[in-house]
Amino acid sequence: MSEIARRLNQCRRPTGDVGKIVVENMNESHYNLTTWGLEKIDVNKNCFILDIGCGGGKTVNRLAEKAESGKVYGMDYSDDCVKWSIDLNKKLIDENKVEIFQGTAESIPFKNEKFDLITAVETIYFWPNIKGCFEEIKRILKIEGTFVIINEMYRSDKFKERNEKFEEVGNMNIFSSDELELLLKDVGFGKIEIDLIEDKNWLRCMCKKNK
Known part of the structure; x- marks a missing residue:
């Protein structure tokens, strides 16, 4: 396995000492x-x-600072990430402001219309059956709740060679803004707003659950 493949595999499901380094780097980068x-x-x-896909728990920590009277849940596929995220957020967990658990986007263990906001930072590339995952997210989002996707890569001509290499060796799917918009519309999300920073290949996609 090539070095880039090993790194992408660790991004998918960070584990062990190498995974911890990857997660710490991701928290910073x-x-x-x-x-x-x-x-x-x-x-x-x-x-x-x-x-x-809460990884090392930094985004959870930042969101909890704003939702001071609410609660932030972090979910990750990796058991090790769950442990590292718990370590980072221990004080907030003790105050019942944060909860971290292991899980996948295909089957999220919450009742319908639980959340005001759902975030996915640098993670949807690795989701199997992405339409099914989006349907599950819509199920647990409150009416007029917001779903936000934040990606460091989207399909574009400017980064075509790099992104296609990542897809090939990392078994991942990098979506264009149009592809994401169509998927979200097909699931039933509305008020879809996509912003791009083309020079960095960054994407932010926000949408609402209307009904």
């Missing part, structure tokens, strides 16, 4: 991306929020 991705989101202090 994704900070500016996440700041930009969340800058249009109005996080009410009473919000109930789910961060899917």
Whole structure:
């Protein structure tokens, strides 16, 4: 397995000592991306929020600072990420402001219309059956709740060679903005707003559950 394939595999499901290094690097390297991705989101202090693919738990921590009277849940496919995220957010967990658990986007263990906001930072590339995952997210989102996708890569001519290499060796799917919009519309999301930073290949996609 090539070095890039090993790294992408660790991004998919970080484990062990190498995974911990990858997660710590992601916490740092994704900070500016996440700041930009969340800058249009109005996080009410009473919000109930789910961060899917929470990794090392930094985004959960940042959201919990804003939702001071609500609660933020972090979910990750990797058991090790769950442990590292718990370590980072221990104080907030003790105060019942944060909860971290293992799970997948295909089957999220919450009742219908639980969350005001659901975030997915640098994770949808790795989801199997993405339409089914979007349907599950819509199920647990409140009416007029917001779903936000924040990606460091989207399909574009400018980054075509790099992104296709990542897709090939990492068994991942990099979507164009048009592809994402069509998928979300097909599931029934509305008020879809997509912003791009073309020079960085960054994408932010916000949408609402209308009914």
